[in-house]
Amino acid sequence: MDIPFLIATAIKIGVFLGVTLTFVSVCVIFERRFSAIIQDRVGPNRTMIPLSILGFKKDVALPIGGLTQPMADGLKFILKEDFTPDYVRKFFFWLAPCMTMVPALVTMAVVPFGSPMEIGGQIIPMAVADLNVGPLFIFAIASLSVYGITLAGWSSNSKYPFFGGVRSCAQMISYEIALGLSIVPILMFFETLNLGHIIEYQVNNGWLLLPLWGEGLSFHRVLLMIPLGISFFIFTTSIFAETNRMPFDLPECETELVGGYHTEYSSMKFALFFLGEYAAMIIGSALIVTLFFGGWSIGFGLDNLLPIGAWWVSLLHIGVFLTKVTLFCLFFILVRWTIPRFRYDQLMNLGWIVFFEAALINVIIMALMLAYPYQPVASGIGAVLLIIATVVLIKIAKSVLQKPNALGSV
Amino acid sequence: MDTFLFYLFSAIAVVGAICLVSFRNPVASALSMVLSFVGLAALFIGLNAFFVGIVQILVYAGAIMVLFIFIIMLLDLNSEEKVAFKSGTLAAGIILPLLLIVQVLGVVQDGPDDDAFDEITPATLEKSAESFVRLDQAGEPLPEKDQSAIYRSLTHPKTPKLPDTNLLGRTIFQSFNFPLQIMGVLLLVATIGVVVLSKRTTKKANS
Numbered sequence: 361m362d363i364p365f366l367i368a369t370a371i372k373i374g375v376f377l378g379v380t381l382t383f384v385s386v387c388v389i390f391e392r393r394f395s396a397i398i399q400d401r402v403g404p405n406r407t408m409i410p411l412s413i414l415g416f417k418k419d420v421a422l423p424i425g426g427l428t429q430p431m432a433d434g435l436k437f438i439l440k441e442d443f444t445p446d447y448v449r450k451f452f453f454w455l456a457p458c459m460t461m462v463p464a465l466v467t468m469a470v471v472p473f474g475s476p477m478e479i480g481g482q483i484i485p486m487a488v489a490d491l492n493v494g495p496l497f498i499f500a501i502a503s504l505s506v507y508g509i510t511l512a513g514w515s516s517n518s519k520y521p522f523f524g525g526v527r528s529c530a531q532m533i534s535y536e537i538a539l540g541l542s543i544v545p546i547l548m549f550f551e552t553l554n555l556g557h558i559i560e561y562q563v564n565n566g567w568l569l570l571p572l573w574g575e576g577l578s579f580h581r582v583l584l585m586i587p588l589g590i591s592f593f594i595f596t597t598s599i600f601a602e603t604n605r606m607p608f609d610l611p612e613c614e615t616e617l618v619g620g621y622h623t624e625y626s627s628m629k630f631a632l633f634f635l636g637e638y639a640a641m642i643i644g645s646a647l648i649v650t651l652f653f654g655g656w657s658i659g660f661g662l663d664n665l666l667p668i669g670a671w672w673v674s675l676l677h678i679g680v681f682l683t684k685v686t687l688f689c690l691f692f693i694l695v696r697w698t699i700p701r702f703r704y705d706q707l708m709n710l711g712w713i714v715f716f717e718a719a720l721i722n723v724i725i726m727a728l729m730l731a732y733p734y735q736p737v738a739s740g741i742g743a744v745l746l747i748i749a750t751v752v753l754i755k756i757a758k759s760v761l762q763k764p765n766a767l768g769s770v
Numbered sequence: 771m772d773t774f775l776f777y778l779f780s781a782i783a784v785v786g787a788i789c790l791v792s793f794r795n796p797v798a799s800a801l802s803m804v805l806s807f808v809g810l811a812a813l814f815i816g817l818n819a820f821f822v823g824i825v826q827i828l829v830y831a832g833a834i835m836v837l838f839i840f841i842i843m844l845l846d847l848n849s850e851e852k853v854a855f856k857s858g859t860l861a862a863g864i865i866l867p868l869l870l871i872v873q874v875l876g877v878v879q880d881g882p883d884d885d886a887f888d889e890i891t892p893a894t895l896e897k898s899a900e901s902f903v904r905l906d907q908a909g910e911p912l913p914e915k916d917q918s919a920i921y922r923s924l925t926h927p928k929t930p931k932l933p934d935t936n937l938l939g940r941t942i943f944q945s946f947n948f949p950l951q952i953m954g955v956l957l958l959v960a961t962i963g964v965v966v967l968s969k970r971t972t973k974k975a976n977s
Contacts, residue, residue: 529836536833554929
């Protein structure tokens with residue numbers, strides 16, 4: 361455990377935490393402005409520094425078009441009264457917001473923000489922890505954030521928050537399965553779980569969903585786009601469900617549950633749930649970008665022309681990565697303001713009957729495709745069996761979906 | 771540093787386990803079990819078994835304990851808080867862990883010594899890669915892209931890593947493939963059992 365390593369890690373933790381938190385507040389303003397554009401409104405665009413309350417003649421408007429709004433929002437949350445109802449279970453009531461926020465931030469530790477930097481002959485990877493189990497680490501820690509929401513609902517000791525908490529618990533467990541299975545074909549393709557190595561492969565051989573250079577131009581890769589595309593679809597949709605975003609935001613569905621699991625929360629404790637949700641959205645986008653769209657790579661073979669290791673290249677790559685993540689965050693926002701909320705039974709059917717089985721079949725498709733060059737006969741037989749199994753599964757799924765549920769809508 | 775972290779996470783695991791049995795509130799007990807699992811996972815990671823450690827969190831802390839808490843909350847098990855310990859269960863709860871400690875001490879006494887293991891550095895990783903290299907017919911190593919994922923991870927030019935996941939998979943699927951299949955069947959039996967049992971109750975509820 362050498363001192364330079366510790367210093368570098370401390371700096372990286374500080375910087376990436378700062379970047380993520382800034383990104384969260386920027387995402388909030390993006391969400392408000394973007395939704396305003398969709399609904400033909402203006403949105404918050406002229407938040408000023410209120411010097412007039414100090415006796416000055418005029419408020420000062422900075423020419424950054426509403427980017428001061430997050431600051432005002434944050435200040436509002438801090439200054440609000442932090443009211444804790446009498447009937448709550450105090451310890452868990454306080455614990456819950458932390459358990460939502462902390463996992464969302466910890467998952468950021470394994471994501472490579474940029475290409476490795478070379479300082480004084482030492483190669484410093486631009487991830488806080490360059491682990492060998494990157495995606496699994498993110499899933500594991502993110503799965504802990506379900507405790508926050510569930511505990512918030514339970515400790516509020518009030519009916520609607522409890523419903524919200526239980527709903528989110530069921531929802532997140534269900535979609536974790538689809539999420540975990542949908543990523544298996546990708547890992548089979550990369551043969552590694554190290555996010556740094558995964559990006560490096562994509563730098564040289566084409567992004568997973570954009571194989572236009574290096575070895576990516578082969579017919580084999582084009583064929584592999586089928587299972588990988590299915591993976592991408594299931595993965596992205598499951599991320600929506602995992603982060604409790606529209607169209608899957610049943611835990612905080614206002615029309616049925618008042619405010620959901622955070623009904624009893626106010627002030628900064630509520631803000632932590634709010635921030636945790638956005639942080640989860642950002643980490644989801646970062647994971648999609650890293651696995652499917654080359655992470656920090658500029659693409660088209662341009663990265664290898666740059667002197668990788670120089671500090672400005674690392675900064676450029678961090679910029680590229682953040683741009684890609686921003687684009688995906690905008691996609692998340694676009695979906696939220698376009699698609700109406702699902703019904704709860706539809707959500708569960710989609711997770712358990714459609715996505716779970718589709719992801720399972722997808723894993724086998726990928727395995728057969730990868731095995732074909734080595735064992736053509738065996739994988740041919742496997743393909744026939746898979747088609748039969750798929751037909752049977754679709755038949756069963758259809759009959760289950762049509763049958764009215766004995767227990768009502770839940 | 772490593773020793774300090776070992777003691778820190780061992781303490782977390784032990785404190786979690788003690789809280790688990792001493793708390794009266796079922797939700798608090800379940801959460802302390804999560805704490806214990808997280809400490810245990812950190813110990814695995816400290817042994818470079820990243821995959822085992824992460825799966826410990828993913829499966830036990832992230833899925834199984836969530837289900838426990840889900841059920842505790844739904845059933846609202848408040849009556850548990852008033853139940854007093856019986857002296858018989860208390861005695862069993864003390865004697866069994868003591869036996870376990872004796873066994874652990876026995877294992878520790880003739881365990882392997884520390885010198886048998888190399889520290890993980892790029893050099894030692896490179897050295898261990900020699901046993902995973904694939905050769906062509908002339909006895910020369912094959913080009914980089916035809917090598918196994920384990921070899922490529924061990925000899926990565928910039929950031930060589932111990933591919934613990936790949937090594938684990940290799941061990942399970944090559945050396946212990948048959949026991950794995952048996953375990954799969956066992957789990958399938960359990961799953962079918964659950965379906966059968968829950969089907970029966972639904973029918974009763976309908977009639």
